[in-house]
Amino acid sequence: MGTAEGYDPAVWRQLSEELALPGIHIPEQYGGAGFGMVELCVVAEELGRALLCAPYFSTAVLAANAILNAGTEAQKASLLPDLASGARRATLAVTELNGQWDPHSIELVATPIANGYHLDGIKSYVVDGHVAELLVVAARLPNTVGNDGLALFTLNANTSGVERRLLESMDPTRKLARIDFRGAHAQLLGDLNDGAKPLIRTLDQAAIALANEMVGGAQKLLDSAVNYAKVRVQFGRTIGSFQAIKHRCADLLLDVELAKSAAYYAAQAAAVDDPEWPALACLAKAAASETYLRVAAECIQLHGGIGFTWDNDTHLWFKRAKSSEVFLGQPSYHRELLMQRWGV
């Protein structure tokens, strides 16, 4: 967290080589472990609980799923094994300076050239964008609007015309970058027919994985608050014996359990390709976002003064909770999308 890279490469190696986690959901023919969304979400929940600093969400959840959803057979075979093994870090760049997650809002232009495309524009809020070696970029063909003309492109981060800058992020455990593209040479990922579809699918999967990551963090904070309430003594009694504290803890437990159920249910629905799963992605993301932030704020409050200190780690989860709340779209965005997807 304290380094420029933002994570410990030794831990990333261990997580990749000993546990093979980056490829848990990648099919075996592309070097992965061959599991699916449920297992990916189990990992996400544990990483969220531990608040692990590692380029996992960017590489495994965003980039690998984008390649799985959009890539041709040849592209999957050439790109995925290095992501599955953890040898190469990657990310997906969607959002631009306007901070919108709706694919309609993408303005970055991909101009066809003889052997590929030139990318021109600016991406921002790119998770691990400063360390990723492979970039997957959402862009649109010249003179297109809405979902028409959208597609995904890949390029090496060291391609000329790519300029990356680490942003000063609220959440120090998840690094964000701004990436400027000036005529950067990229390859089309998959094809141009309905290019928005694999992008939306990737974002929906990411929302579910993020929801699971968030409930892991929320559970950790609840445990921390409850444990503290059992040992902290004021007025001659542990503060956990006051109903004012007990009732809040009970309410938080209920919130966390409900958000967990939504996150688990959405993961299972996505794993079996239930037609309702994209709507459930919105539901789970909105539920987890509100719960995580509420639990984080309450956890600080239940700790009292010490909860506001830098030395008490609660603030790290609080900052992750806030950045996760808006990452991939804030709750109101997902609630509206849920209504649309339910046909209301």
Added chain:
Amino acid sequence: MSKMSEAEVRTEVRTWLTANWDPEMSLVGWRSKLADSGWGMPHWPEAWYGRGLPVGLTRVVEEEFANVGAVGAAKSGVRLLAAATLLEHGTDLQKKKFLRRILTGEDNWCQLFSEPGSGSDLAGATTRADLNGDYWIINGQKVWTTSAHHADHGLLLARTDWDAPKHEGMSFFVIDIKQPGIDVQPLKQMNGHASFNQVFFTDAKVPVENLVGRVGEGWKVAVTTLAHERRGADGLSAPSKRGSRTGRIYVEERAELETANQPYKWYPQRAGRVDLVIERAKETGANTDPNVRQEIARLMIMAKSAEWTARRARAAQQQGRPQGPEGSLGKLAASNVARAAARVHTLITSTEAMLTGSESPRNGIIAEILVSVPAVSIAGGTDEIQRNIIAERVLDLPKEPRFDTGPFRNVRRN
């Protein structure tokens, strides 16, 4: 008998039904046969109107009954809570006297626990029972008594020792409701229904043989009743559905259910009617209001998540984990959902929320939601009690200091 396989049970009950089931019998006549044969309550002991089957096999019996449309033993109201309590704590004389008429439906029962002065704190009851010769003399008041106005017997929790600590000074009785010392008055609720009663006792009498359990052990007995109540052994009853459904017995069954279900008619509204929210938004055009859309989404997210949480709890139970205080999470979630639903319903209804009855949307149903929902977070253990249970038994937080120890006589009360 209890060693029978599923197939053997199925064959036996089927054979018995073929020989005995007749929809032209009277309801009581048929249920007498059920009581004698044990098929009405197959998991009850053989000595007491059952067949000693494992609970898991009752499903087989129910299926066979349903296949021919056979009516089951009477199950409505609190009669099964009474039966479960008597089976566990009653004397043989009491079982003989009461159980059969519970199953035949000849006797109706009510539960006399809550008092105006002791709601959440049920063990703080002050209705008194004083021994006088062969009778206990009862004085005091009970409240929230469902169906007391057509009950024959009541399960009564009353204080018999004022010098004992509060949980140790109570005794449990079966009391005859239809006697001069008992006055039953309907209690009208804020939604206009009167599903409950207040019951006043003025020198009412209980014969000594109607004491259930030992003197001073009433709380222990009441806990049995409450445990069964939490498992959902009371409430709405559904009629048998299959078969031709013509015959005298069905006419009698419908009449019985009509009476038994009367107090529960507004219960769907009490739960908030989440099922109507999206329909209502579409029919009023409120679905185009971005603010309403956000509120509906919030509600539906909560309701769906609560539903899935209940499913997770059931799945855990099926894997052998006993149902514990997690039930309190479900109760608390239901309160939150109901309250949110009432709010969203009136948001959708807008100005028409000022109307009620036939003047108002859905012939008064929407208005009834608003004035019924406040019961959810009170009945069967308030939200605050549920939070205590969750905090103490799930999160293992320490108990509050108590101020109600020592002789009950000295405990502060209403």
